Amino acid sequence: MAPPKISDWTKAKNGTNANKSPLKFDDFGIYMRHKQSKLVEICKDKVDNALPQIFKDCICYINGYTSPDPRELAEIISSRGGVSIQFLNGKTAVTHIIATQLTPRKMEEFRKCKVVKPQWVVDSAAAGKLLPIFDYSIIDLAGNNMTLKLTKPVQMKQPPHKAGQDSDNFILQFYAKSRLHHLSTWKSELKHHFQSHVTEYMTQKASSSQKDRQIIAHIDFDCFFASVSLLKFPHLAQKPVCVTNSTSTTGNSSADIASCNYIAREYGITNGMWLGKARQLCPDLQCLSYDFEAYETASKALYDYILNIGVDAVLPVSVDEVLVDISSLCYARVNGEVSLADAAHQVAQEMRQHIFESTRCTISVGIGPNVLCAKVALRRAKPDGYVVLLDSASIDQELGACSLKSLPRIGPSLSAKLSQNLNAHTLSDLRAYTLEQLQKCVGSRTGEVLFKYCRNEDDTDIRIIPDRKSVSADISWGIRFNSLQETENFMRSFTKEISRRLKEINMKGSFLTVKLLIRAKDAPIESAKHLGSGKCDSITRSTPLYMYTDEPDYIFSYAWKEVLAVNAPPEELRGIGLQITKLVHQDYEDKQQRLNFALLEEKGKNNKRKSGSDDCDIPSQIDLAVLSQLPPSLQEEIRKRIRLGKVVDAGHKEIEDSPIQVPSQIDPLVVAQLPHEIRKAIEKDIATRGEKCDVLPRLSQVDQEVFDALPEHIRQEIMNEYDREEKEVENEKEMAADTEINDEVTLSQWTILKEGLGENISWEIFITLPKSVQVQTICEHHELKKRHKAVGQKPGMRDTFAKLKGMRMNEDDFDNFLSGWVEARKDIGPDYETEKVIGKYISDLIDIEGNRSTAINGVKWLDILLKGCGNQLWHTTIKRLQRTVIDKTGCEVIF
């Protein structure tokens, strides 16, 4: 049997063969899918040549009880040239499944097959021809969806519409049905699959010798989703059709149209349009559901073919769209008879024919000397055609006439700019402008690109597919939270999702960006789109993770802090995004360890930036009872400053491991004198007594404006502090304590100051603080500038030893790092990887820096953090770390 020719199909499309029967389709399917099958030969002997061989291209699987019974059905089929089988072995591809009923499991399994009732076999035999299967389908076609009609006894629990309650399930459902998610992941997978490791040297060599010989083809399915979804509903092919998630047959729907066929486009319907509007334009519009698996199948056929014909490079653009370098392919055909353009025509035609044969969907092909031309040619070729743009005359003409909006990288925003500011609508309009004028209008880089476009220059090199730089997940549909708890639940699930994605590609990341979409002030509570985000303000916040990680709980601990820091009402949240960057491949175990130290260093710097210097003054007396009334964030700030006073080297003291009772009133000066880990425990205790909130506000620096706004005497104080620190004066405590401040900070000055302090401190509270604390607060920020300057002045420091020195954190940074580790993993237990890093870190502290106390205190702190923790793994980890310290210090009785 021969494959159908494109001409057959073209006729059908033109209407000369409009009543095309399903037979044609079946012919084709068998040819493609079973051309190697020997089954047909085997069954030849059962054929009754007196009967019309209507089933000759059918392989039927008869499932379960049927009427008539399976044996009778098999007889009918095989006597008329068909093949029937009683079981599926996974190797034999089947054209029809004959069944009266299907279990949900099988239902899913056969979702892509033609499942028909037994009566179809009987009636077809009687009619002497294959009847359309649609009247015999056990699948409900009336609603234009693939929902089964008969068997719904145990429907899965209806998934939640909104993200609040069953977050895991919501996220699963959402991504399963999101076309944009599928498109994005497909693209990533394809890019990964075709990633070529072209070296710098090869690239240069190739581009210098081949540049002017290059021929690029841009290949794209016509209305991909619509065409592929239509394969199962060929009787709708001549109608206006779209693909959408909506199952409603009427009414004003806000569901997106993912794809529509060209008949629908004649009504003005476009991709992305809402179904409701499309129905207004065309009441007869037919809706099909997504068929993601079929899309993948068609896509695979395209990419398989591309690989088979031996192209020079492949750059996936989308699941249905690809850029290929066909230079060699074309030049190989050139001879006395065949010009280069002829060769390109041949290649394009062959591509179109092969792809149609293997997918029954049409592609369009654009060919040009670079990506820009290929793309422009493709646009002209659509639908169902090809255009070769290789001679400079037609290139000039086509490029010049090309509307700016249709060029790559020029979207609605850029084209509006160019139209408004330069009155330019086509590339030839743009040719009038100089490089500088273009750059002034759209920016330097984009201006340069446009300038080159005008002259048919395009740098895009399709041979290079760079490594992935980020992994992210976004959801901005169905986000409606009623409480912070729901938000937290969702974030836990969501971090699981991003962790899953990292693990899937075997990568870890060390930098996190959280994006929140918050309903805009002027947007209605409920968006026009059902459960959509509506108009939103977007807020992004990012933070280092201090190690390469893919652990959901660890990522969560930081993600949640960022979410809390934004401090948006849960009810107003409309979208959430998580992005992980600074990625490494898991494989680089050794490298990674070293990199972790670089990250620890980063942690040290970062904390300094956030919380101030490590040797600030102790303020004058603060009543802890008063302190505990303050907002947690301010408490934390003050405590930090207390703790950073005079540090006693605990390494030289004998410390008891007794349970710690915290009296209600503590003299902070006394606290400051306590051994390190006891202080820590007190602080921890205080923190847990107060509001359960460990979020530090991100304190920006106090700028000159704030400084200038302060009363003269406070400015003086700050300068004093500044100078004194500079000269390293010994007795700092007294100066701060003795400082007398008489004037009040005024409210308007506070307003400015507050900008620099974060949102959580109110004027009322600030004003009640001891004046010296006010000064401290301000002073600290001033200090930051000095610190940063000092860091910035350090030379490059690239050699290993300098790096290790630079990695040193202060004790609190190290302890906070440990706290974060425990917080993230208290229940699940420590991860070996981090333990290794910490082990190496403390070894180096002792060996290289001779800093025993930080190492010892860190391990002791870890022990305190895990007091009463039931997980035995933590205790063995502590034992191991203790052993490390003991070995390094040579001292047996530290712990």
Added chain:
DNA sequence: TTAGTGTGGTAGC
């Protein structure tokens, strides 16, 4: 100048 951060735009159906 340089480097980092947050924001915005673009592409695919």
Added chain:
DNA sequence: ATCGCTACCACACTAA
């Protein structure tokens, strides 16, 4: 109902 994703680039802005 309905599933408005995601990688990457470029720019504006800030700090130093």
